Amino acid sequence: MITTQEIIIAGFGGQGVLSMGQLLVYAAMLENKEISWMPSYGPEMRGGTANCIVIVSDAKISSPILSKFDSALILNQPSMDKFADKVHPGGLLIYERSTIINPPTRTDIEILNIPAVEEAHRLGSKQVANVVLLGAYLERRPVVKPENVVLALSKVLPKHRQHLLPVNENALVRGKELAMEAMAEPSTR
Amino acid sequence: MITTQEIIIAGFGGQGVLSMGQLLVYAAMLENKEISWMPSYGPEMRGGTANCIVIVSDAKISSPILSKFDSALILNQPSMDKFADKVHPGGLLIYERSTIINPPTRTDIEILNIPAVEEAHRLGSKQVANVVLLGAYLERRPVVKPENVVLALSKVLPKHRQHLLPVNENALVRGKELAMEAMAEPSTR
Amino acid sequence: MSTNDEISEVRIMKGNEALAEAAFRAGMQAYFGYPITPQSEVIEYLMKEQPKHDCVVLQAESEVAAINMVFGAAGAGARVMISSSSPGISLMMEGISYMTSAELPCLIVNVQRGGPGLGTIQPSQGDYFQATKGGGHGDYRLIVLAPASVQEMADFVFEGFRLSEKYRNPAMILADGALGQMMEKLTLPPAGSLPYVDKPWATTGKPAGKDRRIITSLFIQPEKMEQVNLHLQEKYRQIQAEEVRFEEYGVEDADIVLVAFGLVARICQKTMQLARKKGLRVGILRPITLFPFPSQRIAELAPKLEAIVTVEMNAGQMLEDVRLAVEGRCPVHFKGRMGGMIPSPDEVLEAVEAIAEKRNFELSR
Amino acid sequence: MSTNDEISEVRIMKGNEALAEAAFRAGMQAYFGYPITPQSEVIEYLMKEQPKHDCVVLQAESEVAAINMVFGAAGAGARVMISSSSPGISLMMEGISYMTSAELPCLIVNVQRGGPGLGTIQPSQGDYFQATKGGGHGDYRLIVLAPASVQEMADFVFEGFRLSEKYRNPAMILADGALGQMMEKLTLPPAGSLPYVDKPWATTGKPAGKDRRIITSLFIQPEKMEQVNLHLQEKYRQIQAEEVRFEEYGVEDADIVLVAFGLVARICQKTMQLARKKGLRVGILRPITLFPFPSQRIAELAPKLEAIVTVEMNAGQMLEDVRLAVEGRCPVHFKGRMGGMIPSPDEVLEAVEAIAEKRNFELSR
């Protein structure tokens, strides 16, 4: 069992990187874990990069601020440039395929290349690309049970958006599958 | 010769206590003395009491703020109540007669009671009561030459007030005389 | 994504929102504020939730107006809060000085960002001097609480109101942008648990047969003004005697003690874990009240220590209070980051190692 | 009675007027201010004499507006001054923080009155913390000069402009109401003796073929903001190394040294005379620059002394800087008056005698 996961999620503002992190910590709370969600905020929300540090742990969390991470979920090139080096050796880096021009070259970490945007379009809602990535992440680091992510989603989605629950559920599943596929095809890394 | 005189001049705002002090320091400057003029300022200018501490000395002046004085020139009752006790033993206290109900009772200082307002009226300008007092003071403590007070006056009076010079000169002289009279008649003390 | 959903009894909230919700629960009767990053969520949350509560929530035209509305409402007896971030707090300096002089309780929240100037919106502790020494004119002090978690962002609202009313003095929560923005689990204090105190001095309309109440900071006679000051100083001494709060970790056997407040204290906890793994006996003293400062405890510890390292997100402000407490009885070092940068546990560890090995290290970088 | 008559080469002037006249002579190009007792004579004098000089003199609608006009004019390269008294200075805290961050030179004059709050208009030194530690947000310092005579009210205008331009940092003259209001003889420094310095950074219109100039205090990237802060801290260290100024009297053989600034230092001179008459070996150290503070000199003196007595017109603010310098190497006592009260030479003497005889004395009052 994983006891602590320190994760950076980074991309453009508007790609849902912050809510992806929130979803994760809500789900973790349902499992009675300790959590911390620390956004980098700023005028960056106007087109620049946005990121959040998420910590999920069985133990009390000291510093919510970290400079190295167990895992990174990357949704654009500037974030890749900034965070690819910040993953602990042996760690995990998942990135959204269409937004990355220069994929990372490290060999001491696991790297998954997920076509989340493409998949989201296929699922009929480009909003869920982040959930696809989250699904992929949970496949490799099962810090929370996917059903708790769905439960969390059902709690946080406002009424008029509850109809989006199924597509989010699908996205989560597809993310898992894509992760498995990506692992199976090292060429996509 | 007197080398240092530390003086408090106090009365109502509008009685010219501040300018009396200024006149003294201007005259002292003409004699190349060291001087300091420290007003108590405040909303007291609206009807309350006003005072200034004047120091004239042959030597450099350290503290411009004092709690005891060589001489006091007093122009109203509240000031009398406040400062009568603050004169060094052996010192001098001159007060304007018409404004004081309870004259001071100390016997260890010289006390002169000058009808300056009355005299000013007689001279035709109630503004010069303060100069009368100054004249009286200089009779007892010749820190500056009266002619230098007149010279100072001629310098500080704006053009359209230069015609007041003679009456001021007279006031100075009458002050001297009144001081001599007051000393001669201990009953007026 | 709404962060105020009751997924369970325990909530996950942003620090700013936890503080806002706690304010309602602490019986806040009025809030006046003006938006500024990184604390705008406070007023946004209050506005959204206001209909559920009997509390005035007003967006003022500026921080200057806001603090003076606070003055009025506090003078009228209400439990009042105001929040802002560094530049906005600077604009309140006159008003805050007035409130200390008029002895009005209120809670001021500063979710600090990097300065000076417009600076950056990233977290900082650069307003320590302003908060603890008095950024406004005259001799006054605020009661300053420094939270280190979302839980404390909520809890200290209660504590802040309580102390400010107990002493009739403004209290300040000195947080930083990261604390305001981050989300953690917390248990919200129950509503109604902070009783209202009697305020016979408040201007609520002159009671028939009694004297009118006057709220003023004007004492034109210096003799009177000095009395007011002596009274205030006496009050501050009492606060110093009775309200010091701090936390310690591992100081018993420590050779080196890290002194840090707020979020930085948590970063230092991680440093301490890492250091202890390496065999370095590191402890932490975390002042919770910045005024009153735990000077006495630091003075006690100092002679037994190899060194104290003050760690701050500024150029070394609390450092002065630490040095004043230590008075030369052990070396006091400083490790800081500035302008919105947050020190990482690793870099604090580096500094500690350097000190332990008596090497030089970069004070701040 | 006009106080600017040329009775002779030497003049008698009020401190406020001497300062104003000196500003013209120091080549001031713009002044922005707002009336407040006890310094309104500054703007009144400037307005009256302005026609003789090529200098903008503008009464702003508030201190907030005034300091931001100063920002603009200083950014445009002008030699600018602003003056006020305590509550008005508090309102400038945001603007001052901005100016330090944007590295704009200017001269700020605070003719202090008793606080906190509206307080009283009588003299005080209650804004020492605000002036020296930064009452605004963020890590910044002002260069702070404390005059003790009307002569210095004039001289330090030159010094203030010079230092502020040398370091591109606001300088402050920290006077008090008594210094502003009192009249003394002084020799006015000659006009034109302070050369203008080149300000290639000033926004005077982009020179063709060169880069535009930007005056800003916004550095949104914390990495950049930290660099700005490191640069500022480096500058402050340089100022500390090079610009400390103080005066000493009789410290050579002293057992007790009085540390006092401004007018109080002169009161202490009288105390020293009285004390020496009584056989007490008293000396005086008068910091002229409050930042940079003469810590080193005090540290040197401390081990040789029986005691240091810090004398201030506040509740003990410079006291902290003295204690930081002394670091426990000799006892440091405090004698203060507050809220507009001025300590008399006699009462300081009493405190000194009590200390010499190891008796208790009333700290203040």
Place this chain on the structure above:
Amino acid sequence: MEIPPLTNGFELVYKKPRTLTETPMHYCPGCGHGVVHRVLMEVVDEMGIQDKTIGVAPVGCSVFAYDYMNVDMQEAAHGRASAAATGIKRVLPDRFVFSYQGDGDLAAIGTAETIHVVNRGENILMLFINNAVYGMTGGQMAPTTLLGMKTTTSPFGRESGLAGHPLKITNLLAQLPGAYYVTRQAVHTAAAVRKLKKAIQLGFQYQSLKKGTCFIEVVSNCPSGWKMTPTDSNKWLEENMLPMYPLGDLKTPARSMN
């Protein structure tokens, strides 16, 4: 020759209001502040709202207003009396709240608060004593100082190029929807004082309706700042101030409900 007053067989027709304290006022001889204070307290007396009234004093000569008005009072920072009054009224909406400010306070440093308090339509009564100078600090130029008028900071007369034109802030405020009743009155004659009293009565009465801000400008004098005798100052006021600041209602409920 002094005539001793007779009271036998006479009845009292005027005495100072009970809610004015016995403390002698610190104002200069002839200063209009005293009159406004008294009239204000007359209205409080007559309306029987002493126990429900909370006033806010400004920084200016009337900074000590709380010494004279026997109602609960606060002394606000310079320019912020209306902000403080907002704070009071918002938490005590059923009290009668008034602010009292000079022209420097209300129309210079406090301009933003003034505009926004009225724009929000805070249900308070604002009294604005326009004496065209900063009396308290020694007669400096105010936003309302007339062109050409000499003050200690306009020693050669106010000049529009340097200092702009006199600011008729009351006229601006009258246009804000939040203003319910806006009027300009004076105290230089007995007739003017009578009208002012009516206006203040209305101002308090309207407050219960909670329909917006009542704003009363009082064109007043400052014998000390103007360097005139009180009688001359009133004459000068009539001849110079009133043409610039004509008396009368600028907005009345009828019109505001248009």
Place this chain on the structure above:
Amino acid sequence: MEIPPLTNGFELVYKKPRTLTETPMHYCPGCGHGVVHRVLMEVVDEMGIQDKTIGVAPVGCSVFAYDYMNVDMQEAAHGRASAAATGIKRVLPDRFVFSYQGDGDLAAIGTAETIHVVNRGENILMLFINNAVYGMTGGQMAPTTLLGMKTTTSPFGRESGLAGHPLKITNLLAQLPGAYYVTRQAVHTAAAVRKLKKAIQLGFQYQSLKKGTCFIEVVSNCPSGWKMTPTDSNKWLEENMLPMYPLGDLKTPARSMN
């Protein structure tokens, strides 16, 4: 299907002004600030006054204006851009000085400065971008927010009882004698942009006359704050903002010389 552009035998009829830097603007897609920036710099370009122009950026989304405008610039404190501009203009009276402010900056925290700068008739050009929200800080209510409009601090719609009516500060300013030219423009259509440019030209031209303040309000959008697409925001602006803030001149030199 993309059509590749042809330039053969074509002449340039529009390109961005030289005095706009190459730095990509940080504004949200469709934000009016960019348009105003560009038009402003077009005028500076065409008048050939790049070397004589000094601008002041506010605190608000346009805080980085100096990154885009290739003229000497200052970044002033929140609300104080016009005060800073006053400082600049007073010491450099022959330069062209403009301030650029949002509605929060100019009409909330900076109200006093705004009123007094115009009242003194400072010879500067003030640009006022009214997008009815605080864009920078995340879409909070501004003084100009419409009644009923939802913002993050008026989540149930602005309600006049709590927050007052929208403040038409430009209308107030137009009445001050210090104002020389006051106009309200927009950027939601090409035609509006053309008119804005004319207005800015006038604003700069008049500045040389030293006859007072030129003030241009630009009714603009904030797609992010309004939570609309840019095109929707422009539609909404036309339908909701313009009735409250009708376009056109509020004061022109002819009229102001009456």
Place this chain on the structure above:
Amino acid sequence: MIRGNVIIAHEICKGCELCIAACPQESLGLSEKINLKGYRYAVLVQDNCTGCINCALVCPDAAITVYREKKHAKGAAADAITA
């Protein structure tokens, strides 16, 4: 003519003369004496006061109390007080 009377608080009066200027009857004048504050204070100098209260209305120091000969019409006094 209705007969009136004023009582002026000598020690409160600041001798501003506004009451004198406001009196339609020219009933008032300044005393020769000065009070403790240093002011010549206002006094009745003619016995023709009508009790019109004008002087009281303009007095900045609320120093004046006014009396009027009792009339039969009861309403008059109250009227005057609220004038």
Place this chain on the structure above:
Amino acid sequence: MIRGNVIIAHEICKGCELCIAACPQESLGLSEKINLKGYRYAVLVQDNCTGCINCALVCPDAAITVYREKKHAKGAAADAITA
């Protein structure tokens, strides 16, 4: 009809579509591709541009340069630029 042409800086464009709405010819549309900032950018989708510069005037990012077929009347271009 006058023929015009626009060049749109792909990497500057934020895909706000204001130019599309402003074009009287409906010449513009969004590309299917996204640029490095993550936006679908504006492109010519019809060959009927008249060079009226409307699109350029409303573009908040100054991303559009407009060309027009050379006319004989010399003044036209300058006219347009200062429009």
